[in-house]
Amino acid sequence: MNKKIQIGKKILSANEEYARENRKVFTEHHLPCFNLISSPGSGKTSILAKTIGDLKGKLTAAVIEGDIATELDAQRIRSAGAAAIQINTDGACHLTAAQVNSALQKLPLNDLDLVFIENVGNLVCPSAFELGEDSKIVVLSVAEGDDKPLKYPGIFSKSKVMLINKIDLLEGPAKDDFDVEKVKADARKLNPNIEIFCVSAKTGKGMNEWYDWLLRVTAKTA
Amino acid sequence: MHEAMIAQSIFDIIAAETKKQNAKPIKAKISCGTFNAVNDDVLSIAFESISRETVLQNVKLEIEHKPMQAKCHKCSQVFDFEIVRPLCSRCGSEQYDLLPDEPLLIEEIEFEVDQSNE
Numbered sequence: 001m002n003k004k005i006q007i008g009k010k011i012l013s014a015n016e017e018y019a020r021e022n023r024k025v026f027t028e029h030h031l032p033c034f035n036l037i038s039s040p041g042s043g044k045t046s047i048l049a050k051t052i053g054d055l056k057g058k059l060t061a062a063v064i065e066g067d068i069a070t071e072l073d074a075q076r077i078r079s080a081g082a083a084a085i086q087i088n089t090d091g092a093c094h095l096t097a098a099q100v101n102s103a104l105q106k107l108p109l110n111d112l113d114l115v116f117i118e119n120v121g122n123l124v125c126p127s128a129f130e131l132g133e134d135s136k137i138v139v140l141s142v143a144e145g146d147d148k149p150l151k152y153p154g155i156f157s158k159s160k161v162m163l164i165n166k167i168d169l170l171e172g173p174a175k176d177d178f179d180v181e182k183v184k185a186d187a188r189k190l191n192p193n194i195e196i197f198c199v200s201a202k203t204g205k206g207m208n209e210w211y212d213w214l215l216r217v218t219a220k221t222a
Numbered sequence: 223m224h225e226a227m228i229a230q231s232i233f234d235i236i237a238a239e240t241k242k243q244n245a246k247p248i249k250a251k252i253s254c255g256t257f258n259a260v261n262d263d264v265l266s267i268a269f270e271s272i273s274r275e276t277v278l279q280n281v282k283l284e285i286e287h288k289p290m291q292a293k294c295h296k297c298s299q300v301f302d303f304e305i306v307r308p309l310c311s312r313c314g315s316e317q318y319d320l321l322p323d324e325p326l327l328i329e330e331i332e333f334e335v336d337q338s339n340e
Binding site for chain 2: 189
């Protein structure tokens with residue numbers, strides 16, 4: 001006779017405890033926190049650097065950077081004028097709430113209006129790990145093709161915002177390969193209330209709508 | 223790839239319960255939602271690697287995937303959401319909200335009790 005023991009325990013509860021702790025820190029400091037998730041090369045860092053530069057004086061952000069190796073992204077953010085903490089995951093494909101927790105201890109939280117977390121470039125794994133953020137923001141670039149929402153439904157269903165980046169490419173040869181309306185419709189099948197902004201961090205096109213949303217959300221939390 | 227961390231968490235939970243029960247674990251039932259991105263084979267191999275040469279060696283993972291559900295705005299029907307056909311199963315409406323995905327849970331652990339501990 002075997003004995004069956006009912007457990008009913010969340011497998012990632014250790015991560016969730018840290019996520020709850022992070023959320024408490026954000027709430028205490030009236031800080032919204034956004035977790036940016038995308039495949040590598042979609043332009044997360046470019047979007048953040050441009051946003052930080054353009055909103056200088058209106059919004060003070062800090063960035064927690066997640067990468068497998070190097071400080072390159074944190075350096076780009078610092079050059080744009082914001083505080084940045086680099087986490088190297090040494091091969092792991094996503095950030096954990098514990099890593100974010102130790103990064104938070106190094107940030108000047110009282111001087112900030114918001115915190116961005118730039119997750120490791122990957123459309124799958126980061127979506128399974130809560131970090132204590134208010135919302136996830138998924139970034140998809142024109143160069144990746146317009147089939148991504150249906151192929152990676154998890155992250156598109158969990159994100160509050162989708163940024164479609166590199167829309168300057170739609171004026172070149174890529175214009176027939178990427179159907180913006182299809183991407184929007186597919187994302188809304190998975191997430192009827194998702195906010196969508198079409199931007200180019202390179203040319204600045206569409207960035208103002210994204211900034212308006214960001215300033216509105218940040219003003220609400222302050 | 224994130225299955226490695228999930229496997230480690232499963233290992234820790236089973237190991238803690240094994241100490242309490244003082245018996246040999248043989249099977250664990252895991253359940254997860256649709257969008258947890260858990261691949262059964264990858265998770266099983268990760269778990270097997272971690273548990274090799276421990277008291278958890280030979281524990282089999284039984285993984286159940288629960289469907290994503292949605293609730294219709296028009297008729298309030300709760301239905302299994304299909305990405306290729308996102309319509310209410312009762313009235314055919316395209317207006318719906320997705321319900322929260324099921325979390326990753328360890329539901330049950332089965333222990334062998336008719337043998338002395340090795």
